[in-house]
Amino acid sequence: xxxxxxxxxxxxxxxxxxxxxxxxxxxxxxxxxxxxxxxxxxxxxxxxxxxxxxxxxxxxxxxxxxxxxxxxxxxxxxxxxxxxxxxxxxxxxxxxxxxxxxxxxxxxxxxxxxxxxxxxxxxxxxxxxxxxxxxxxxxxxxxxxxxxxxxxxxxxxxxxxxxxxxxxxxxxxxxxxxxxxxxxxxxxxxxxxxxxxxxxxxxxxxxxxxxxxxxxxxxxxxxxxxxxxxxxxxxxxxxxxxxxxxxxxxxxxxxxxxxxxxxxxx
Numbered sequence: 322x323x324x325x326x327x328x329x330x331x332x333x334x335x336x337x338x339x340x341x342x343x344x345x346x347x348x349x350x351x352x353x354x355x356x357x358x359x360x361x362x363x364x365x366x367x368x369x370x371x372x373x374x375x376x377x378x379x380x381x382x383x384x385x386x387x388x389x390x391x392x393x394x395x396x397x398x399x400x401x402x403x404x405x406x407x408x409x410x411x412x413x414x415x416x417x418x419x420x421x422x423x424x425x426x427x428x429x430x431x432x433x434x435x436x437x438x439x440x441x442x443x444x445x446x447x448x449x450x451x452x453x454x455x456x457x458x459x460x461x462x463x464x465x466x467x468x469x470x471x472x473x474x475x476x477x478x479x480x481x482x483x484x485x486x487x488x489x490x491x492x493x494x495x496x497x498x499x500x501x502x503x504x505x506x507x508x509x510x511x512x513x514x515x516x517x518x519x520x521x522x523x524x525x526x527x528x529x530x531x532x533x534x535x536x537x538x539x540x541x542x543x544x545x546x547x548x549x550x551x552x553x554x555x556x557x558x559x560x561x562x563x564x565x566x567x568x569x570x571x572x573x574x575x576x577x578x579x580x581x582x583x584x585x586x587x
Contacts, residue, residue, distance in 0.1 A: 322350040322467075323502040325575060326495050327406070328511035329356025333569040335406060338510065339413035341575035342472065346415060350467050352502070353410075353474045354495050364401075365393045375447065377436035381547055385438075386451045386488040386531070389477065394488060398476040399423070407445030408472055418471045422479035423486055425462045428455045428494055430479035432487050453487035455479050455494040458501045492552025500559025507561055508578050509549065514543060515584035529544035530586045532557050553586050563587045 325342065327333060345351055362372045367435035370393060373385040382389065399421040422428030430453035434488050466473045475498075479489040492509070499507055518525040520543050530538055535554055542550050553564050566587040567578025577583070 322502060323426045323508060324352045324354060324495055324499050324502075324504050326507065326509040327489065328509070328569055329355065329358035329360070329482050330512040331513055333555055334571070335409045336413070337574055338569065339415055340409065341573055343414045345575065346472060351464060351472050352467070352498070352504070353406070353472060354498070355402065355406055355474065355476050356491055356492060357398045357476065358527055360402055361366075361393060361397040361496055364397055365390070368393060375436070375440075375450075378437055378439055378444055382544060383436075383452065383490070383548075384488060385447070385568060387449050388451070389518065391451050391488070394478055395421075395486065398478070403476050409474065409552065410474065415472050417474045419474045419477075420462075422455070422475065422477050422489065422494065424553060425459050426480050427459045427462060427475065428477070428479035428498075429457045429459075430455045430487050430489050431483055432483065432485060443478045446576040448587065449489045451478075453479060453481050453484060453489055453490050455461065455497045458498045460501045463498075463502060467557075488554065490550050493555055496552050496556035496559060496561070499556050499561045503560060505562045506561075506565065506573055507553075507556055508565045508567065510567050510574050510578065512568070512570060514568045514582075515566050516546065517553040521537070527582065529585055530584060532587060535540035535586060557586070 324540040365372045370389040374380050374382050375385045403419040407417045407419040432453040435448045436450050477489050481487045515526040565578040566584035
């Protein structure tokens with residue numbers, strides 16, 4: 322089983338990804354998880370509730386998710402982008418079914434009571450932030466779909482134990498899902514050719530990282546890449562054998578990533 326994670330950047334090429342999946346589903350069980358950050362930010366701006374980010378004391382950035390942000394999240398992730406991806410995959414012969422982490426309690430998360438954010442060199446406590454970390458998945462629902470030759474296409478938000486929609490870290494959710502489903506591989510596609518030593522040099526790809534040394538590469542991770550490394554650590558801890566980071570903008574992005582044309586972690 323392979324979990325394909327599609328980043329939310331505006332230059333991700335869905336047609337190329339879907340073409341690869343049409344080939345892969347003949348040989349492998351496939352699950353897709355996607356983001357939608359670029360479209361979310363665009364629509365949030367138009368609605369007059371622009372996306373805000375916060376930075377934790379440890380330097381990890383995340384989206385500040387109040388009730389307005391959750392509404393935009395539901396519109397964009399579960400509605401617009403999820404269904405666009407489903408339509409695209411159907412066009413290429415992939416029998417996709419779109420779901421969010423809310424449906425069937427697919428992703429169950431513990432809502433954070435509060436988060437700390439650093440602003441103007443001061444640490445603040447934020448309580449109205451609807452975020453949480455996925456702790457369990459509805460593996461039976463996913464297996465039911467896969468067994469009947471459907472490709473689940475899953476997006477956040479997750480559902481809290483209090484039955485609230487909560488924003489969640491996709492990379493960590495994918496790790497928990499991979500562990501629960503005993504997936505062998507994760508392919509993560511985004512707007513870069515892999516993990517870069519130098520953010521300004523697209524050719525400075527780190528091609529191979531051993532599981533034991535992964536934490537040492539946090540120094541090269543900028544912005545969201547820090548969460549990708551932490552998510553990869555969790556996935557490997559839960560039994561995933563290999564993780565591939567590749568470029569979602571190129572031809573045959575999935576097949577090229579699996580062929581080692583990016584960053585391979587094992």
